[in-house]
Amino acid sequence: MRVLLVLSDASVDEELRNRCQSLLDAGHEVAVCHRLTDGNSLQETLDIQRKITGRLRYVLESSAESIPVFVVTGKDGDGVDDCAKAWGATDVYP
Numbered sequence: 718m719r720v721l722l723v724l725s726d727a728s729v730d731e732e733l734r735n736r737c738q739s740l741l742d743a744g745h746e747v748a749v750c751h752r753l754t755d756g757n758s759l760q761e762t763l764d765i766q767r768k769i770t771g772r773l774r775y776v777l778e779s780s781a782e783s784i785p786v787f788v789v790t791g792k793d794g795d796g797v798d799d800c801a802k803a804w805g806a807t808d809v810y811p
Contacts, residue, residue, distance in 0.1 A: 721806035723797055724751045724769070734776040736810070741780055748785040749773065750800050762788050 720740050722733065733749075740747045751765055766788045773781035785804065789796030801809050 718745045750787045
């Protein structure tokens with residue numbers, strides 16, 4: 718199963734760590750998608766992606782290297798839907 722976890726903010730907390738780790742332990746592929754709520758510059762988008770990647774590395778250590786991090790825009794989840802389709806997600810978890 719390929720699971721796309723959708724974030725509403727750029728922080729990575731204990732709950733997300735547990736969700737990622739349990740999915741990885743069960744043999745699933747995991748990606749994280751952060752949905753921007755308003756217009757951001759390219760630099761802000763890259764900073765958000767780097768922040769999430771860094772936090773994943775901090776909380777998951779080497780397991781984080783297998784987790785792609787996407788940052789998308791779009792109203793009503795359009796960007797998330799496109800991301801899920803492009804990555805080939807079988808499930809999308811909010």
